[in-house]
Amino acid sequence: MFDLTHFSPAQWFFVPAIIFGRYVLYCALPFLFFYAWKRREQLYRKIQQHFPKPSDYQRETLYSALTSVIFAVVTWCCLGTPLRAYTLFYTDANQYGWWWLALSVPLTLLLHDAYFYWMHRLMHHPRLYRRIHLLHHKSVNPSPWAAYAFHPAEAVLEAGIVPLLLFTLPLHPLSFWAFVTLMLIFNVYGHLGYELFPKKMYTHPLGRWLNSSVHHNLHHEKFHGNYGLYFTIWDRLYGTLRDDSMKKVEEMHSRIHAQKGSISQTGAERSKAGSQLTF
């Protein structure tokens, strides 16, 4: 268990590498599966029917490495310096009880979603967009490697959620690690470029509030709307959920449905042909 508050200066030195290493691991697994091993078989799930260039992957990974350093420095400022005394970070799980420890995780996601939505909208102000956010939008057809591909100034703003959480919510190292892990998984999923959700999720009374890879992919492709991270709450409240989101979902799922149909048909034809074989 990583209790960051007891890290020595030497251990803090490795935190950028830990953050970047986790990013590489969480990106490499879906990348190897979808973009290499099952590239052809899973093409029907690909939201945009073409692939980014190797130079896109390189740019995304390079800026993600820089972002990892910035995330580490911001975390170090909060937990590795005397500022630690002003945070509500605690290490004794019994101090607030296990119910709070469990509840604090979804709370961090809700807070982060609100923070991300408004920061993201700010990034789309024409002046900030050109100078800062444009770099992230160079990935018009994003891959998992785009998860942390931010301009350094945007990376600082992205990391702003860390002090916001640590200075306002009592967080145990377990909840903090759960939060950063879920944040990474959602970032990778948002930029995955493949549809994984069932169609029903988009109309389910609870599921419709969850953000999806299709939503964020549309944001990258069309540049406006769908600003949320984990949820569609703020996009729905402020009318920024793209009108064509459901059209894209329908289009994706009719292709998935057709592909599945043709696979089962081919399978049935094969077994029929097999049963007709005489020896």
Ligand SMILES: [Zn+2]
């Ligand atoms: Zn954007």
Ligand SMILES: [Zn+2]
């Ligand atoms: Zn993005």
